[in-house]
Amino acid sequence: MKVLTLNFLTCAVKTCKSSSDSFPLHPKDAELASDDVEVNPQLLVNLLPRIDWNALRTTSTELGFPQLPEQPPTAEELGADEKVLKDLHSLLIETQIMEGKLVCGHCGHEYAIREGIANFLLPSHLV
Amino acid sequence: MATPSTTPSALPSLSAADDVAKLTAPSAVTETGTAPPAAEADADAYERTHVHGVYEAIAPHFSATRYKPWPAVAAFLHAQPPGAVGLDVGCGNGKYLGVNRDVFMVGSDRSPSLIAHARTRTKQLQTQVVAAGGAGRDGGGVAVGTDVLVADGLVLPFRERAADFAICVAVIHHMSTRTRRQDAIRQLLRCVKTGEAGRTGGRGQVLVYVWALEQGTSRRGWEEGGEQDLLVPWVLKSRQKQQKQQRGTKNQGGGAPEEPGAAPSHPDPVFQRYYHLYRKGELEEDVLAAGGAVVASGYERDNWWVVAANEPVHQGEQ
Ligand SMILES: [Zn+2]
Numbered sequence: 001m002k003v004l005t006l007n008f009l010t011c012a013v014k015t016c017k018s019s020s021d022s023f024p025l026h027p028k029d030a031e032l033a034s035d036d037v038e039v040n041p042q043l044l045v046n047l048l049p050r051i052d053w054n055a056l057r058t059t060s061t062e063l064g065f066p067q068l069p070e071q072p073p074t075a076e077e078l079g080a081d082e083k084v085l086k087d088l089h090s091l092l093i094e095t096q097i098m099e100g101k102l103v104c105g106h107c108g109h110e111y112a113i114r115e116g117i118a119n120f121l122l123p124s125h126l127v
Numbered sequence: 128m129a130t131p132s133t134t135p136s137a138l139p140s141l142s143a144a145d146d147v148a149k150l151t152a153p154s155a156v157t158e159t160g161t162a163p164p165a166a167e168a169d170a171d172a173y174e175r176t177h178v179h180g181v182y183e184a185i186a187p188h189f190s191a192t193r194y195k196p197w198p199a200v201a202a203f204l205h206a207q208p209p210g211a212v213g214l215d216v217g218c219g220n221g222k223y224l225g226v227n228r229d230v231f232m233v234g235s236d237r238s239p240s241l242i243a244h245a246r247t248r249t250k251q252l253q254t255q256v257v258a259a260g261g262a263g264r265d266g267g268g269v270a271v272g273t274d275v276l277v278a279d280g281l282v283l284p285f286r287e288r289a290a291d292f293a294i295c296v297a298v299i300h301h302m303s304t305r306t307r308r309q310d311a312i313r314q315l316l317r318c319v320k321t322g323e324a325g326r327t328g329g330r331g332q333v334l335v336y337v338w339a340l341e342q343g344t345s346r347r348g349w350e351e352g353g354e355q356d357l358l359v360p361w362v363l364k365s366r367q368k369q370q371k372q373q374r375g376t377k378n379q380g381g382g383a384p385e386e387p388g389a390a391p392s393h394p395d396p397v398f399q400r401y402y403h404l405y406r407k408g409e410l411e412e413d414v415l416a417a418g419g420a421v422v423a424s425g426y427e428r429d430n431w432w433v434v435a436a437n438e439p440v441h442q443g444e445q
Contacts, residue, residue, distance in 0.1 A: 005233055005274040008212060012284040023286055037253055043229050043272055046210020050291070050328065093272070111284075117242055120235075120278040124171075127282055 001118050004092040006059055007051050011104035012111075012120045014127075021106035024055040027062055028110065030100035039089045045075050047092075060091060160358045160399070170303045177358065177401035178301040179237050182219075185361055185398055186240035189219070199427045200296055201226050203334045203434070211291035211328065214318055216280050217298030221245030224273040225252040230291075231272035235283065242277050249273040280311050285318045291328045293318055296336040297430075300403050303356075305413070308403065312417040312435065321437045332422060333435045335414075340404035342429040349404060358399040405431050 009025055016022035053072045060068050078085050101110040102118060109126065112119050182189065196204075200223060207213060209229035218224060218234030219241050225232075234249075236242050252273065278284050280298060293315050302308045312335060319331025342349045411421050414435040424433040 001276065002274045004231065004272075005276070008233060008286050008289055009276075009284050010286045012278065012282045014282070017287060035250075035253060040229065040272070042209045043231065044210075046208065047212070047231055047272075048210075050210065050212050050289070052286075052289075115243075115246075117239070117246055118276045119239065120276060120282070120284040121237070122279075122282055127279075 001097045001113055001116055002093060003056075003059060003063070003095045003097070004047075004051075006097075006102070007056055007092075009102070009118075011106060011109060012122055013104065013107050013109060016104055016106045019106040022104050024052075024059050025102040025104060025111070027059070027097060028101040028103050030063060030097045030113075032063065033096045033098045033116075034090070034094050035096060037089075037094050039085065041078070041085060044085060044089060044092070045078050048072055048075070048078070048088075051092075056092075063095075063097075065091065161354045161356060167304055167306060170307055173303050174301065174401065177303075177399055181361065181398040181400050182238040183240050184396075185363055186220075186238060186244060188363055189241070189361075196222055196226055197296065197336065197427065197430075199425075199432060200294060200334065200336065203292075203294065203332075204230070207292055208328075212289065214285060214290050214293040214315075216278075216283065216293060216295045216315060216318075218242075218245055218275065219297075221248045221273070221275060223294060223296070224249050224275070228272070232274075233285075234273070234275045235278040235280075236275075237277070237279050239277050242275050245275045249275060281307065281314060283314050283318060287317050288320050288331075290319045290331055292332050292334070294334045294336075296334075297338070299335060300337040300405065301401060303401055303403065309413045309416045312413055312419060316417060316419045316435065316437050319437065322439060330436045330439065333419070334432065335410065335435065336430050336432045337405045337410060338402055339426065339429050339431045340406045341426075351406070353404075355404045355406065357402050357404065359402050361398045361400055363396045363398065407431070 006024060006027070009023075010017065011022035011025065013022075051072070053068075057068045057070075060066075073081075073084050073088070078088070096116055097113050097118075098116050100113050102113065103110050107126075109122075204213070204223060204227045207227055207230050211230045213230055213232045215221070215223050215232055215234040218236050219238075221234050221244070223232075224234050224245065234242075234245055236245065276284070280295070280302075295311070295315055299308050299311050302311055312333070315333045315335070319333055320328055322330030340349055340353060340355055341351050410431045410433045411424055414421050414433055417435075418438065419435040420438050422434040422436050424431070426432070
């Protein structure tokens with residue numbers, strides 16, 4: 001699962017949806033891999049305003065990557081600085097969580113990730 | 128017409144049944160049975176047997192027969208702007224992921240086996256450079272923006288109001304009560320943007336595609352006024368049966384159904400999938416009941432479709 005995807009996920013438990021603690025989910029025992037993917041600058045530039053930057057900073061730190069700046073780069077900065085673009089591409093698109101868990105900060109439920117696929121099916125008592 | 132059983136261990140023996148949902152060729156006349164809508168409390172268990180368990184078991188076969196996107200769905204995807212974030216709820220083998228290579232799409236499905244197929248597929252797309260002009264209306268390049276996960280359509284894990292669009296193709300007709308079908312649309316609407324001022328992107332759109340009751344040109348013989356709740360057989364040909372046994376399918380959703388084909392008297396296992404065939408106007412009614420607005424709707428090749436959105440947020444409202 002991509003780091004980018006994690007930015008659009010929350011706990012599946014209905015009573016967690018209204019809690020700010022259910023987003024972002026927290027990776028635990030994460031085993032990472034990196035895919036080699038061609039950069040799509042247009043996609044990245046347009047994607048950036050749709051990303052919850054604070055949540056991405058949290059995720060990035062929890063996965064052991066260097067702290068991201070407080071503010072997201074602007075479209076101009078992305079266009080002018082290839083390194084900023086590449087770093088963002090590498091974090092969002094290329095980095096994969098292959099094994100591990102995603103933990104909800106509100107209810108504590110742990111969702112398993114196996115072979116790169118997160119499973120959000122809930123046991124019946126949580127539905 | 129055979130009287131269907133709701134227990135897979137006592138299926139009627141069906142002969143000429145085939146994949147009736149096949150897109151590319153007119154399907155054979157099939158023996159289908161009527162299925163009484165399940166009681167609300169039993170609906171989950173019923174769908175586990177007649178939907179989730181079936182897809183888990185037929186995943187390799189199903190995946191091999193599903194690769195052509197519906198034209199109206201492809202057109203909807205191509206109309207999304209670069210960088211848009213989209214969801215494909217009930218994505219199956221992921222045939223719509225990567226149709227538009229300039230958007231980011233996350234596919235989800237209830238079937239872990241189908242999602243495993245989808246992941247293999249998206250990984251291939253990611254490394255496969257398509258020459259400009261060779262991929263249809265987009266300019267080629269690689270499909271970097273796809274990911275897949277396992278989730279139930281009624282219990283989605285997506286951040287609310289965050290997606291620019293969502294598609295849900297050939298999924299909601301598998302839900303066995305009207306309450307559940309409307310709830311599924313409600314869940315989709317919760318995932319997409321409301322179009323508030325100051326947020327990137329406009330009001331999010333949800334494309335829903337379901338099988339129609341009115342299939343006048345089809346050889347299935349379904350028409351206006353007919354039975355809407357059916358069990359439609361899927362025959363698993365022996366070649367696929369072998370693959371399936373090697374894989375050892377397992378339903379993580381809580382108990383796979385007994386496989387009717389395991390008995391030696393049935394060389395080709397038959398699985399009964401539940402369908403609710405939508406009558407004209409019913410899909411729009413369900414969108415309104417789910418609190419949504421109908422942006423557009425229509426009929427394409429034996430299916431009803433609707434583009435739905437959240438009710439516009441008016442100024443001054445909280
Ligand atoms: Zn939770």
